[in-house]
Amino acid sequence: MWIQAILVAVLVCLLILHFLKLLQTHKKYPPGPPLHEIFAKVIQAGFRVHPDMFTEMAKEYGSIYTFWELNVPVLIVSGFQNIKEVLIKHSEEFSGRPVTPFYKVITQEKGIVFSNGHNWKQQRKFGIVTMRKLGMGKKSMESQIEDEAHQLVETFARAKGQPLDPSLPIFNSVSNVICALVFGHRYSVDDEEFLKLMHALERIEKIGGTFFHLLYEAAPWLMKHIKWPYKEVFAAADLVRSHAVKETELHREKLAAHDPQDFIDYYLLQMEKSKNDPTSAYDEANLFQCISDFIFAGVDTTSATLQWGLLLMLTHPDIQEKVQKEIEDVFGSSKSIAYQNWKKVPYTSAVIHEIQRFKCIILSGNPRQSVQDVTILGSFIPKGTIVIPNVPAVLYDPKIWETPRKFNPNHFLDKDGKFVDREELLIFGAGARVCLGKEMAKMELFCFFTILLRAFTFTLPEGVTEVNSEPTNGLIMFPQHYKLCAVPRVQ
Template sequence: MWIRAILVVVLVCLLILHIWKLLSVSKKYPPGPSILESAAQIMRYGFRVHPDLLAKLAKTHGKIFTLWGGTQRLVILSGFEAIKEGLIKNSEIFSRRPVTPFFKVVAKEKGIVFSNGHTWKQQRKFGIVTMRRLGLGKKGVQNQIEDEALQLVEIFARTKGQPIDPSLPIVNSTTHVACALVFGDRYSSDDEKFCKLTEAIQYNAEFGGTLFHLMYEIFPWLMKQIPWPYKKSFAYVDVLLSHAKKEIEKHRVEPPMEEPQDFIDYYLFQIEKTKNDPTSTYDNENLVQCISDFLSAGTDTTAKTLQWALLLITTHPDIQEKVHKELDDAFGSSQIIGYQDRKKIPYTFALLHEVMRYKCIVLSGNPRMSLQDITILGTFIPKGSIIVPDIHSVLSDPKIWETPEKFNPSHFLDKDGKFVDREELLLFGAGARLCIGKDLAKMELITFFSNLLRAFTFKLPEGVKEVSTEPVLGFTLTPQPYKLCAIPRNSET
């Protein structure tokens, strides 16, 4: 018993010493709540960084403030001016990604999303160039998205106007596109490997930001001793990585006939091309992680945005009517609508951007780290600070948006009804870490959404007066489960 008592005393002393050290250097950081106040506030919001919490703290401490996340100090950039000054005007200084204990195990600082320095620059540049290459030609990405849109329309048509939960077919569609891009294959939705992939992607998207995830980030040494849900998350990561490795070997055995057809083809060619270059980071480990990055980042966010879009037009029949009129005026009943047609349907394109603003699926951008001391808007930020941009503060700012609390597609239209791309829509990030899948996501959204709306009128099931539009808080903001009815607009659907 006395040994346990001594151990407890030692641990308490070490914890007090650690907190004292943290507090001794906190004076260098921007103002903010104390470590105890931060913990109390986060507990009040269910261990989540809630938008109301950040708005309250920004009002008290200013547009740049420090929030304690466990034993980590997070420097929050609130408002467009602060975020633009930090992530765009000083992009290179904030280009580093802090690697937390959880993501260090998951990604091992490989690939694009969680790598840094020379590795990140090479992998990111290659990813951007390859995405452009895959968008060209007869079998480009756009053609695959259009084919997938027709499949999605067919799935909705089979319901014959009966209630359907749209989440699964939408997730399957976005995952099909990602698989075609990376592997060159379109799996059947019933394929066991495909089902495991979608299950893995969805679980990890929902696990991120939970209490168990945060506990691992704060106490990794303790969590490794406890069989909590993070182990299931690691198992699903292994599902993604294992599938990627099998596909890579398959591509090595069956090289492309004439020219590369997918991301793996291009990457294997790059490995061979640079095998004698001592500065090259093109290798099997980075390829595996790049595939995982594409599958994880390129499916969940797009799928959830489309789920929000269908929910919002169902609950706003007047807006849905305007979309129907625009689509009818611009296209025939059988023509497939693609990304290249977006200029013909400015209201529909604006509506999708408004969905991204109004139901921002990420409250804060992925964290960055300052590579040097810097002063922004008169506030000093020391080297090594973890920077978190408060995206929601920009997308809900009444100084920027005419009616920030309302769903209003006119936010992205000029006085002549033409689409206006707003730099304040920071959903895809900004600066050096701008999401390389931004254009792909927009291609999918406009193609899927416009073809569904041309074919159907979406209504709530009979007897359902209203549905909740409050999100389920997590790493991304998900609509609460809902069903709708896809009523065919003509006999050809």
């Protein structure tokens, strides 16, 4: 008995010491909400992270506060100047990416988005250089995007002005832009492999930011034994990776060292070039994850923004008409609307940027992790601390925007009607981890939006007077499914 009593006493002492250590650790960080408050808010929001949750808590706890994911401190930073301080002024100190238990399974800490250190630097540098070689920001890539936009016009035209759900056609068209970049070819929309790939993307995206996602992050040791719903999600990630493996093998068979055509070709040549370099991180595991990164990051974001854009044209027909008139006045019957001429249509450009601001598609900015101790914003931030920039709070800040909760293209126009590029639009991030495909995404949004509005006037179906403007659950917030009528315009 006395042995058991000693063991119990030792256990109690260890728990007390652990608790005291936690209290001491908590004092190092800015105060914030307790974990039970976070979960209460998630439950109140229907078992998901609500877009305004971080902003609401900032009103109570300040522009920089901490919440604890069990023993892990997470700093939420709000306010444009504060976020700028973290992402730009201290870009290198916060260049790390926290790899949570869920995403560690999904990405294996490879690729670009969820890797760190030497591996990340090599993959990101290679990605930037290769995308430039493949035409990012150039006419060659614009031609591919225009081809997909015209394919989308044909799809809409087949509906002959009758109600249609634009989500799947937009998703497929944007996906094919990325497939052309990575695989060197597009897919037919009824291709079985393509449909499986698109379904896998949708399955992974839908769990992000949900209660089950948070549960896995909080208790992976328990959740990994509960197959539902994680089994389907991890299987979807495996399917995307398997598709990357299959495409890579096909590329190997026909690879021409003098004539690389796509990202896989360039990466295989780089692997061969650096095979004797002991510092090289170019390998198949990184290639497969880079492919997945391009698909995940490049499809959902652009397709969600375009879907919101058309929805806003339905609810703001006056703005839609002004865009169409400007395009006609500037380009007339010209066959192509070159992206390089975007400044010639300032109102249209302002509308596209306002779509991104008003219907922010992300729950927060991408999380960063401090790679060294740093004192910032009056707080000491130890190495390894996770920092989340509260980007939506900036996009709806009444101190920055005249009508933050109203769709208003004038936010991006000066008093003379000229376009103003606002640095507060942090939708692509900033600093060392700024979105790799930023320029490509901007080109896609401009080309798709102008080509669609040149071809059609978008209206609500007969008898429909309003639409649901609430976003879906997920890390990327799509609009709820809706239908529109694409009425051909007389050219």
